[in-house]
Amino acid sequence: MSSSRTLLERTVNTLGHCDAAEYAGAGEQEALTKEVIDVAVIGGGVCGLAVILQLIERVKDERKEGKKQSIGSIYIIEKGGVIGTGLAYSEACTGSIIDTHASTMGPCPINPMKFVGWLQDNNPELRKVHFPTRSEYGRYLRELLKEAIVDAKALNIDFRTIHGNVINATRQNQTTEVVLADGRKLHALNVVCPWPVEKFGVIEHEAPVFIMGSRLTAIDVANALVEHGHTGKIYMISRSRRLPKVQGPPAEYPYRYQLHSLAREVEDRPVSAWIRIACEFEDEMEDYSDADFSELTRDVDPLQMLKADIAEAEKGPIRWQVVLNAMKALVERYWSVLTLDEKTQFLKENGSKWMTYRHAIPLENARKILAGLEKGQLVVLQGENVKWSGDSFNLKSNGKEYRVKYLIESLGQEYDTTHIDSPLLQSMLKSRQLAHNPLGGVDVDFNTLKATEGLYVIGSLTKGVHFYTSAIDRNVAHAARVADNIVGLPFRRPLHVALFVGTDLFSNLMVSRLVPELLGQGHLPFLILPADLIHVYPTKEPYKLAELTFWERDVLQKVVISFLGSSQVSSEFATVEQLKEKYAIMVDRIENISSPHCHSILKDNYIDLGINLRSYQEFDHVIRDHFQPRGRAIVNLEAGFLPTLRAMMNGKVAATYTLHYIDDEDSDGGIIDVQTLAIDHSQHMLWNVQNNYGKGVEMVMAAVEKLARFGSLPAGDGVSMCSSDFLTKEDLDICVETGILLEGRDRSKVKKLLVDCFSGDRKKELGAAIEVAELAWYDM
Numbered sequence: 001m002s003s004s005r006t007l008l009e010r011t012v013n014t015l016g017h018c019d020a021a022e023y024a025g026a027g028e029q030e031a032l033t034k035e036v037i038d039v040a041v042i043g044g045g046v047c048g049l050a051v052i053l054q055l056i057e058r059v060k061d062e063r064k065e066g067k068k069q070s071i072g073s074i075y076i077i078e079k080g081g082v083i084g085t086g087l088a089y090s091e092a093c094t095g096s097i098i099d100t101h102a103s104t105m106g107p108c109p110i111n112p113m114k115f116v117g118w119l120q121d122n123n124p125e126l127r128k129v130h131f132p133t134r135s136e137y138g139r140y141l142r143e144l145l146k147e148a149i150v151d152a153k154a155l156n157i158d159f160r161t162i163h164g165n166v167i168n169a170t171r172q173n174q175t176t177e178v179v180l181a182d183g184r185k186l187h188a189l190n191v192v193c194p195w196p197v198e199k200f201g202v203i204e205h206e207a208p209v210f211i212m213g214s215r216l217t218a219i220d221v222a223n224a225l226v227e228h229g230h231t232g233k234i235y236m237i238s239r240s241r242r243l244p245k246v247q248g249p250p251a252e253y254p255y256r257y258q259l260h261s262l263a264r265e266v267e268d269r270p271v272s273a274w275i276r277i278a279c280e281f282e283d284e285m286e287d288y289s290d291a292d293f294s295e296l297t298r299d300v301d302p303l304q305m306l307k308a309d310i311a312e313a314e315k316g317p318i319r320w321q322v323v324l325n326a327m328k329a330l331v332e333r334y335w336s337v338l339t340l341d342e343k344t345q346f347l348k349e350n351g352s353k354w355m356t357y358r359h360a361i362p363l364e365n366a367r368k369i370l371a372g373l374e375k376g377q378l379v380v381l382q383g384e385n386v387k388w389s390g391d392s393f394n395l396k397s398n399g400k401e402y403r404v405k406y407l408i409e410s411l412g413q414e415y416d417t418t419h420i421d422s423p424l425l426q427s428m429l430k431s432r433q434l435a436h437n438p439l440g441g442v443d444v445d446f447n448t449l450k451a452t453e454g455l456y457v458i459g460s461l462t463k464g465v466h467f468y469t470s471a472i473d474r475n476v477a478h479a480a481r482v483a484d485n486i487v488g489l490p491f492r493r494p495l496h497v498a499l500f501v502g503t504d505l506f507s508n509l510m511v512s513r514l515v516p517e518l519l520g521q522g523h524l525p526f527l528i529l530p531a532d533l534i535h536v537y538p539t540k541e542p543y544k545l546a547e548l549t550f551w552e553r554d555v556l557q558k559v560v561i562s563f564l565g566s567s568q569v570s571s572e573f574a575t576v577e578q579l580k581e582k583y584a585i586m587v588d589r590i591e592n593i594s595s596p597h598c599h600s601i602l603k604d605n606y607i608d609l610g611i612n613l614r615s616y617q618e619f620d621h622v623i624r625d626h627f628q629p630r631g632r633a634i635v636n637l638e639a640g641f642l643p644t645l646r647a648m649m650n651g652k653v654a655a656t657y658t659l660h661y662i663d664d665e666d667s668d669g670g671i672i673d674v675q676t677l678a679i680d681h682s683q684h685m686l687w688n689v690q691n692n693y694g695k696g697v698e699m700v701m702a703a704v705e706k707l708a709r710f711g712s713l714p715a716g717d718g719v720s721m722c723s724s725d726f727l728t729k730e731d732l733d734i735c736v737e738t739g740i741l742l743e744g745r746d747r748s749k750v751k752k753l754l755v756d757c758f759s760g761d762r763k764k765e766l767g768a769a770i771e772v773a774e775l776a777w778y779d780m
């Protein structure tokens with residue numbers, strides 16, 4: 001223990017400078033413990049770091065929930081200089097920019113915007129830069145490692161960073177023996193491996209160079225060469241002579257849910273999945289984009305094509321890209337249901353086209369490549385058979401012969417395990433702890449990334465299983481699954497969750513928090529907004545009830561929502577229209593919930609969980625039957641203003657929030673979860689609801705988590721009556737007498753709440769709009 005503490009302190013200090021040499025020195029001499037450690041992570045790239053961050057999060061959750069801590073020790077072993085960055089984001093990558101939008105590079109699945117937030121906080125100059133340099137991202141990763149070290153210390157996790165090259169890992173009984181090239185060994189319960197990397201050497205500036213490949217890696221290499229002063233000719237060589245397409249600005253695909261429903265459909269019925277996926281993909285493309293893919297069958301001039309692609313990207317979001325981006329997290333699910341033949345055929349016939357379109361060049365990089373092509377320094381050649389003649393690399397392309405001294409292999413990562421020069425990988429294949437996947441990399445379980453007991457593989461070596469592995473957002477999602485499995489949590493199935501949302505303010509505030517939380521955990525929310533049938537008051541009688549309805553519902557529905565529309569403001573909460581626009585989720589306002597239209601929404605979109613948030617229409621038997629099969633449920637949440645007001649009227653010290661099944665047409669059913677929330681009678685009702693309604697969000701998320709991980713919710717206990725009644729006039733008279741109506745006769749607080757929650761930088765205008773509506777209502 002004492003040695004681990006010494007190392008920890010030294011590591012924190014050393015990381016302050018994050019100098020590669022110094023860092024290497026910190027770990028190199030360190031003797032390894034003889035005790036069995038819980039997790040050994042081999043490789044300090046993004047995947048290794050992401051697994052560690054996720055494990056730390058799991059331990060934090062265990063602490064919060066009062067559970068026994070499952071992880072006491074984590075070692076990360078890296079053969080290179082710096083831990084946390086891997087090859088792609090080292091300090092050497094100063095000029096190269098990241099290839100994907102910064103908003104996809106957060107290392108936390110729940111909050112992919114974390115990197116963007118860090119950029120804004122740490123580097124004001126980069127506030128509006130969506131493609132910062134790779135070294136900047138590396139700086140961020142090193143910061144995260146520092147945080148992980150501090151967090152681990154606070155959690156009493158023995159976390160060590162070890163410098164060394166792992167050459168073998170062998171399962172022995174319950175543990176894996178990890179052997180380093182210098183003879184050091186350790187034993188771990190769980191081992192996580194990434195992929196091996198290689199670097200290329202130094203090249204004379206004026207010498208002509210072949211770059212094998214013309215995809216993103218090759219583009220990066222060409223730009224990096226020029227950036228570092230290369231003046232000689234650069235020949236990019238590829239079979240197709242095509243450059244990747246150019247990235248337009250990101251946008252959300254409004255029909256994203258159809259792609260998710262397609263994943264569910266083919267997972268449910270994998271027979272002929274390929275045909276259904278291809279047809280749906282074609283339909284989505286045809287309906288939404290006016291893309292012309294005919295160029296795929298033509299021979300195109302790279303320079304002219306790139307010019308046209310840049311011009312297109314400069315115009316704004318490119319619709320076919322918007323569809324493809326929306327598929328990013330789903331592709332692995334489509335892939336998993338195809339047969340080996342279908343997968344092989346796809347790779348043969350469409351693999352290269354897919355890469356051209358899917359991995360598009362950032363505009364900034366595309367402009368640099370165009371400049372190189374126009375200057376004639378860069379040339380894209382058709383060919384593949386480069387031959388080494390003893391003193392030069394030679395290629396024949398379109399009848400011309402090219403000879404150069406240097407060749408840079410930039411075909412991307414190597415997935416064929418027989419070609420990967422890694423003693424670790426080869427020894428594990430030989431000892432059959434790992435098995436080749438015929439489509440690349442090694443076999444792992446799709447959900448858990450487990451290769452064998454106690455051994456996990458993450459990153460490009462899982463390409464055959466996951467298809468799409470070379471993007472941070474996928475790496476991070478996979479790291480979360482590895483961490484889950486290590487700490488014994490079942491796989492979290494992505495759910496389709498329908499929120500039946502009432503018109504009241506607090507349910508809408510809850511929805512505004514639930515939508516990003518659900519999405520962050522990989523679920524897909526659908527907002528169904530049934531028409532409000534019981535709160536329509538044609539006159540102001542009874543006056544107090546109508547007044548309450550005006551403040552609690554109408555101002556939001558008739559003023560705030562219509563005032564803001566779908567425009568995005570930087571407010572804490574969003575209206576349903578803004579949520580629809582921001583997250584591209586389905587939002588459907590329906591007159592009658594028991595209609596064929598609503599039934600088909602549930603059926604066509606494979607809705608697993610229905611949650612009623614104060615919508616007061618009846619759920620007919622067709623809806624209830626939809627949620628009968630195992631793995632589905634429909635529940636009602638009694639939370640917010642009604643239970644709070646009732647508790648206050650009855651002089652209770654606590655309000656009761658209840659989550660219960662919907663078993664009959666009155667929405668009554670067995671109780672799943674009850675929470676009591678303290679009430680402060682010295683405060684007005686609004687204050688109490690505001691203080692407590694977040695608990696409703698937690699109750700919903702806890703139920704979602706249970707259904708997603710365990711396939712069912714707890715059996716209902718007793719029966720809860722759904723309070724579909726609104727308050728009576730008598731109820732309200734009591735409230736008025738005791739001064740607990742809303743904020744106690746002072747309307748300014750509810751106005752402030754609405755403005756504070758929704759207006760962002762449009763405070764004054766929204767406040768004025770509410771005042772106009774208020775005057776009109778009280779004048780009537």
Ligand SMILES: Cc1cc2nc3c(=O)[nH]c(=O)nc-3n(C[C@H](O)[C@H](O)[C@H](O)COP(=O)(O)OP(=O)(O)OC[C@H]3O[C@@H](n4cnc5c(N)ncnc54)[C@H](O)[C@@H]3O)c2cc1C
Pocket residue numbers: 042043044045046047048077078079080085086087088097098099100105164165166167194195196197217220422424458459460469470471472473475
């Ligand atoms: C040039 C480049 C640019 C990219 N740009 C983007 C981008 O803009 N956006 C995006 O989303 N994705 C991008 N990617 C993909 C993404 O960066 C990778 O998917 C991710 O970095 C892979 O992380 P990793 O930990 O698996 O591998 P790496 O980052 O390579 O880390 C593996 C680490 O393991 C170590 N290691 C290997 N074998 C051993 C061993 N036997 N013993 C000890 N240590 C070992 C290596 O030294 C290395 O540090 C890019 C990839 C590359 C290569």
